[in-house]
Amino acid sequence: MAVLATPPLPIYLPSITSTATSFNCRPQSTTSVPIRSTPRCSAAAAAASQLFTNETLTIDKSSLNVAVANSEGELWAASCLRVRSFYSFQPSFGIEDHKRYLTEREFEALKERVTGKRVGFGRVSCINATLPVSQVSGLSDDICSAxxxxxxxxxxxxxxxxxxxxxxxxxxxxxxxxxADFARAYLSNVCVAKEMLRNGIGYTLVTNSKMVAEDWGVSDLYVHVAVDNEPAKNLYMKSGFVYESDEPARQARISTNIEVIDKMGCAV
Structure with missing residues (x-):
């Protein structure tokens, strides 16, 4: 694992830290809003659902909106995207129930973090990039909107x-x-729908997170990146992050194993 960091500058720069490589940078401004309840999945999204092709879709960037999630519906939609991004599934009996279980588990954990109830976490915001349903040519049935x-x-x-x-x-x-602990923040669970890659969504998300972090009074932002994840490292370097340190291979393996066990719902 390596860590990236940026040197102090009179203007904002982003910080990043990674699970393998750690990056650091400086932020810029917006505010989070209280969580309020809304329905989990919209009827429009469900009605429009259909299988994606293997091709990457080109989006209208003027329609892209990046903002702090302020409802349970938005947190649920983020949880759906994370499960489809971080897990690989083979067709099998009961797989949809398993996906639902993983999504509900991520949703509850995300709510705990955002509402300040998760031990070890201080202030947490979930930041989402969204597009209007009407401007997406195909919707997978495991992508949600509310x-x-x-x-x-x-x-x-x-x-x-x-x-x-x-x-x-x-x-x-x-x-x-x-x-110093209050002037440092971390990015985690960064993902973009595979059908939307190479549209600059990741860069826009990171840029927005730096603004939110700056509004919090954060001076150094971190992200952890696997040493062999070149696209992610390129994204963070482009966003102003710099390399800070590596995690020893043995420790990286231990951390990865703990993370995988935890995501599978087993006791750790």
């Missing part, structure tokens, strides 16, 4: 976490001194 007013599909998501460190991951080295 928004007030206009139905929008979550096509990218990440978490911005202010905490001493993420469980079993490297603690960023910057800043130092009294109050």
């Amino acid at each position: 928004y007030d007013g206009e139905d929008r599909v979550v096509v990218g998501t990440l978490d911005l976490n202010r905490c001493l460190k993420l469980p079993d991951e490297i603690t960023g080295m910057k800043p130092k001194g009294i109050g």
Whole structure:
């Protein structure tokens, strides 16, 4: 694992830390809003559902919206995207029930973090990138949308976490001194729908997260990246992150095993 970081500058720069490589950078501004309930999946999204082709879709960037999730419906949609992005599934009996279980588990954990009830986490915001249902040519049945007013599909998501460190991951080295823990934040669960890759959604998400972090008073933003994940490393470097440190291979394997066991719903 490696960690990336940015040196202090008079203007904002993003920070990143990764599960293998750690990156650090500096942020810029927006505010989070309280979570309020809305239905989990919209009828429009369900009605429009159909299988995606293998081709990457080109989007109208003027219709892309990136904002802090402010409803349970948005958190549920983010959880759906994370399960389809972070897991591989083979067709089998009961697979849909298993996907539902994983999504509900991520949803409950995400709610805990965002509402400040998760031990070890301070302030957490889920940031989503969305597109109107009407402007997406095909919707997979495992992508959800539930928004007030206009139905929008979550096509990218990440978490911005202010905490001493993420469980079993490297603690960023910057800043130092009294109050340093409150001036440091981490990105996690960064993903973009595979059909929407190469549209700049990841870059837009990271840029927005830096603005939110700056509004929190964060000076150094981190992300952990697997050493062999070149596309992710390129994204973060383009976003202003710099390499900070590596996690030893043995520790990276242990962290990965713990993460996989935890995601499978087993006791750790």
